[in-house]
Amino acid sequence: MDPNIPNHCPGTDSSSAGQVSACQGCPNQNICASGVTQLPDPALEVLKHRLSSVKYKILVLSGKGGVGKSTFTSLLARVLANENEQKNIGVLDVDICGPSLPLVFGVQDENIHQSGSGWSPVFVEENLSIMSVGFLLESKDDAVIWRGPKKNAMIKQFLTEVDWGDTLDYLIVDTPPGTSDEHLSLVQFLKSTDNFSAVVVTTPQEVSLLDVRKELDFARKVGLPVLGVVENMSAFVCPKCKVTSEIFPKNTGGAAQMSYEMGVPFLGSVPLDPSLGQCCDEGVNFIQKYARSPTVVAIKNIVENLTRNLQSM
Amino acid sequence: MSSNVKHIILVMSGKGGVGKSTVSTQLALGLVAKGYRCGILDVDLCGPSVPFLLKLENQEVHQCEAGWVPVYTDESKSLGVLSIGFLTKSRNDSVVWRGPKKTAFIKQLLSDVFWEDVDYLIIDTPPGTSDEHITVMENIKEAPCDGAILVTTPQQIALDDVRKELSFCRKTGIPILGIIENMSGYVCPNCSECTNLFSSNGGKSLAEHFQVPFLGTVPIDPRVSSETSKYVGLTNPESPMAISFNSIVDRVINPN
Numbered sequence: 001m002d003p004n005i006p007n008h009c010p011g012t013d014s015s016s017a018g019q020v021s022a023c024q025g026c027p028n029q030n031i032c033a034s035g036v037t038q039l040p041d042p043a044l045e046v047l048k049h050r051l052s053s054v055k056y057k058i059l060v061l062s063g064k065g066g067v068g069k070s071t072f073t074s075l076l077a078r079v080l081a082n083e084n085e086q087k088n089i090g091v092l093d094v095d096i097c098g099p100s101l102p103l104v105f106g107v108q109d110e111n112i113h114q115s116g117s118g119w120s121p122v123f124v125e126e127n128l129s130i131m132s133v134g135f136l137l138e139s140k141d142d143a144v145i146w147r148g149p150k151k152n153a154m155i156k157q158f159l160t161e162v163d164w165g166d167t168l169d170y171l172i173v174d175t176p177p178g179t180s181d182e183h184l185s186l187v188q189f190l191k192s193t194d195n196f197s198a199v200v201v202t203t204p205q206e207v208s209l210l211d212v213r214k215e216l217d218f219a220r221k222v223g224l225p226v227l228g229v230v231e232n233m234s235a236f237v238c239p240k241c242k243v244t245s246e247i248f249p250k251n252t253g254g255a256a257q258m259s260y261e262m263g264v265p266f267l268g269s270v271p272l273d274p275s276l277g278q279c280c281d282e283g284v285n286f287i288q289k290y291a292r293s294p295t296v297v298a299i300k301n302i303v304e305n306l307t308r309n310l311q312s313m
Numbered sequence: 314m315s316s317n318v319k320h321i322i323l324v325m326s327g328k329g330g331v332g333k334s335t336v337s338t339q340l341a342l343g344l345v346a347k348g349y350r351c352g353i354l355d356v357d358l359c360g361p362s363v364p365f366l367l368k369l370e371n372q373e374v375h376q377c378e379a380g381w382v383p384v385y386t387d388e389s390k391s392l393g394v395l396s397i398g399f400l401t402k403s404r405n406d407s408v409v410w411r412g413p414k415k416t417a418f419i420k421q422l423l424s425d426v427f428w429e430d431v432d433y434l435i436i437d438t439p440p441g442t443s444d445e446h447i448t449v450m451e452n453i454k455e456a457p458c459d460g461a462i463l464v465t466t467p468q469q470i471a472l473d474d475v476r477k478e479l480s481f482c483r484k485t486g487i488p489i490l491g492i493i494e495n496m497s498g499y500v501c502p503n504c505s506e507c508t509n510l511f512s513s514n515g516g517k518s519l520a521e522h523f524q525v526p527f528l529g530t531v532p533i534d535p536r537v538s539s540e541t542s543k544y545v546g547l548t549n550p551e552s553p554m555a556i557s558f559n560s561i562v563d564r565v566i567n568p569n
Contacts, residue, residue, distance in 0.1 A: 065329005066331055066471070067330055097474075098473075103469065140476060141479070143327075143478065143480040144442065145481055145484065147443060147447060176329075176440070177330075179408065180444075181412055206365065207362050210360075210404065214406065218409055221407065221409060238508065239506070240504055241504035245502050247510070249535055277468050278512065280469075281469035281512065
């Protein structure tokens with residue numbers, strides 16, 4: 001943190017900013033005292049205008065990492081895009097330290113182009129485009145070593161500068177694990193727009209559910225409607241003996257029980273299929289390639305439940 | 314950082330859910346089994362898993378004149394733990410903090426905990442290369458940090474994120490003790506066929522590519538992994554997971 005910031009800074013958006021004793025000697029005291037820091041963020045208006053053509057905004061959340069947020073994001077987008085060619089789907093990856101979507105969609109070598117109307121996303125299909133910080137890195141080894149404020153500025157820029165086209169039916173936002181800067185910023189920026197909701201992904205074991213309950217608590221605290229919970233990697237069918245087993249045991253009843261306890265809808269379970277992981281690594285469209293897999297059937301069911309909940313919201 | 318700590322080991326990964334907390338706890342339990350005194354500092358503020366894994370939920374942190382007293386797993390005080398999980402009211406409570414608040418809290422964790430003669434302090438981190446990591450790195454510069462263990466799973470999507478963590482360590486001058494490939498294959502409990510759920514050998518080739526030590530592969534075995542609060546080398550000494558962890562513990566004690 002900037003060593004010039006006083007230890008007991010009340011925060012620039014506080015009503016006492018610039019006026020308390022801790023502000024004495026702070027180089028920004030005059031700016032804070034003038035009240036400009038408390039005016040509404042001018043970017044919010046720009047953002048509202050930019051996203052006015054977006055019908056539904058869906059955040060994909062999980063308190064836990066590695067449960068399949070990016071995989072589910074890609075499957076949700078692919079299913080929605082395949083269902084109806086007239087519908088446009090946009091996907092935004094705000095996992096700034098670990099962007100996975102360019103790889104999962106098989107477009108990791110693409111570049112972002114800039115036009116007069118903003119940044120152009122990368123098109124995976126005619127009606128499916130994505131934007132990720134991964135496109136902005138020079139090499140895939142590059143680490144983005146940023147503290148919160150810089151990440152927030154990047155997210156704001158993504159929301160205000162990307163030109164998603166004339167209309168977008170769904171904007172799906174893939175998030176990093178946790179309940180911190182990225183999540184707070186997204187909620188802060190998008191809360192003023194309509195049709196804003198979240199879907200939560202988990203795996204069946206308690207160590208994951210423990211973190212996901214925290215994410216649901218976060219959603220409740222900030223007033224973000226939850227469309228439902230998806231349980232990923234739930235059962236595994238051995239390719240040799242065809243016997244089903246639980247890789248990550250539901251030691252506390254799994255996601256269905258947790259959803260019931262937390263009072264949110266349960267959207268369904270996705271069985272673990274090793275070919276899905278392989279498709280993600282290769283950027284192949286799993287829904288098309290393995291159309292008969294029980295995993296695809298389960299995902300289509302979940303998307304159906306999800307869109308139904310979206311309509312009734 | 315108190316002078317009572319002899320070695321510090323960071324457990325990191327760019328990717329979430331790869332088993333950082335499992336590696337942290339098993340490593341600590343393994344070192345304790347060898348007679349060392351250990352501490353685990355859990356700096357994953359949004360998703361602390363260590364109290365659950367060690368069956369220490371609902372325990373409380375106490376304060377003494379010298380600082381915060383960690384929660385000990387038993388009376389021998391050979392393994393102490395400090396996690397934000399001990400400070401929240403309910404296990405479902407979310408910690409919704411932005412970076413500066415996380416930074417301040419981690420600084421406090423690094424300076425104010427009263428570790429009593431700890432041989433190995435293991436710091437379990439959240440995924441990513443952001444506030445938590447920068448803060449830890451900046452504040453242990455003067456401390457006896459052996460380096461970082463990077464945990465990954467075998468598939469490309471995890472490896473890509475771990476490469477970024479490797480770059481982070483190199484940029485910030487943290488030595489890399491090695492890479493562990495976790496969830497490498499699943500043994501069917503019915504027919505014992507081993508399936509590579511998330512492909513295989515990715516961690517090994519990553520270690521070769523970056524010329525850092527490869528510490529071994531750890532398979533998924535639900536029979537073993539259900540007992541998280543005991544060292545796998547003691548509960549299931551014959552299992553492949555135990556063999557892997559035994560060699561990892563030895564490598565940590567004798568790095569060369």
